[in-house]
Amino acid sequence: MLHGIRSTFDHEFNAVRTKLVEMSQLVDTAIDQSMRALLERDCKLARAVISGDNEINKFRFQIEEDCLALIATQQPAATDLREIIAILYMIVEMERIGDYAAGIAKTVILMKEEPLLKTFKKIFKMAEISRKMLTDSIQAYLKRDPEWAQEIAARDNKIDALYKVVFQRLIKIMAKEQDMITRCTYLMWCAHNLERIADRVINISEQITFMTTGTMKEFE
């Protein structure tokens, strides 16, 4: 009976959801490109990721603005209100993820053309898992699926395990060869950024749970 009576609100809300999805795609691309820049030692691509971060930030502020307008003018309630609050948190998490991708790109520029270490493969795996966590979390949001969100958050264990391995290996190398310290530290930064990306996705998963169930639940 009530469905569709508020078409202005529905229309504006859908536009916000679309922008959030677009923002998540930009963020995912930023992670992908920063890792490719790392793999291929491509400083040009790294610089593109760094400058592209502005675009991600703009999305965040635009969506924030849209949400403010929705709250101020459309008086959302219940699930609608929780979703808007969730969106406000999710875009901050995604903006930070964008910063981490830009951080990897900055490290790429610092590393210049130094050859890669074997450990790099594990770091690449971390990127693969965290990217999938991010894209899945947006799907879980669109499908309003709290169980899926929880499952996505649980994948962070894999990231943590990989990070631990990477960390220990790099420490070992540094202990053995002093002239490797700089290179290893740079890689450590990249791995750390990827670990933080996964943590941010956990926060997104928590927001999906809050939005769909009305209860705030910490996954870590």
Place this chain on the structure above:
Amino acid sequence: MDTPQPVFKIRDLNLYYGAVRALNQVTLDISPNYITALIGPSGCGKSTFLRCLNRMNDTIPGTHIEGQILLNGMDIYAADVDLANLRQRVGMVFQKPNPFPQSVFDNVAFGPRVVGLTKEKKELEEIVERSLRQAALWDEVKDYLREDALSLSLGEQQRLCIARLLAVKPEVILMDEPASALDPIATLRIEELMVELKKNYTIVVVTHNMQQAARVSDFTGFFWLGELVEFSPTTTMFTRPEKQLSEDYITGKLG
């Protein structure tokens, strides 16, 4: 938001009820195909202002007006203005639905008959149907066109009044608290209808209900003691009003 040629240009409008000044130097433009909401506490002048736009205040003895109101370039207070024609171009919907004690059909056909839009029965039927459809009422009343309009629910009566007004093809629709006598669902239906109607009409609505102004309008004017304190895009008014007085009013610290 782009600003096309305004439908109404209001300049330095003052209105006095006898010695009492009810409007003070009001200047603003009303843009076509937008909903403009006027808000403010009781007695702030918003309804008085609305009633200036089709000269409804003329009926109140002792009213005196200064300034200028142009409707698509025409000075509506010029001596040679035909009031019936003006009110056909600028229709009004009131707080309480006021259908005539006649059939649904005759209510909508009233205007076209009086104005002499058509003498053809079929054409009149078409006008009635089109108007009822535009007012989102057709599906509910199509089988009851010969029934007494007063047998409709209040929300339906209000939409009937809107259909009655649409039948004479106005340029502007003025609404004075159009939903304050209605329940929340009927209110939302009127709001949805307003958004639909702005595609073809310009709407100016006075409302006590700030949330309603926020929900439906594109521009909001805030009146206080007869003055137009602020006129802004609605989103601006409700997220970052320019004037402290507006801020105080919409946050409930005033009035």
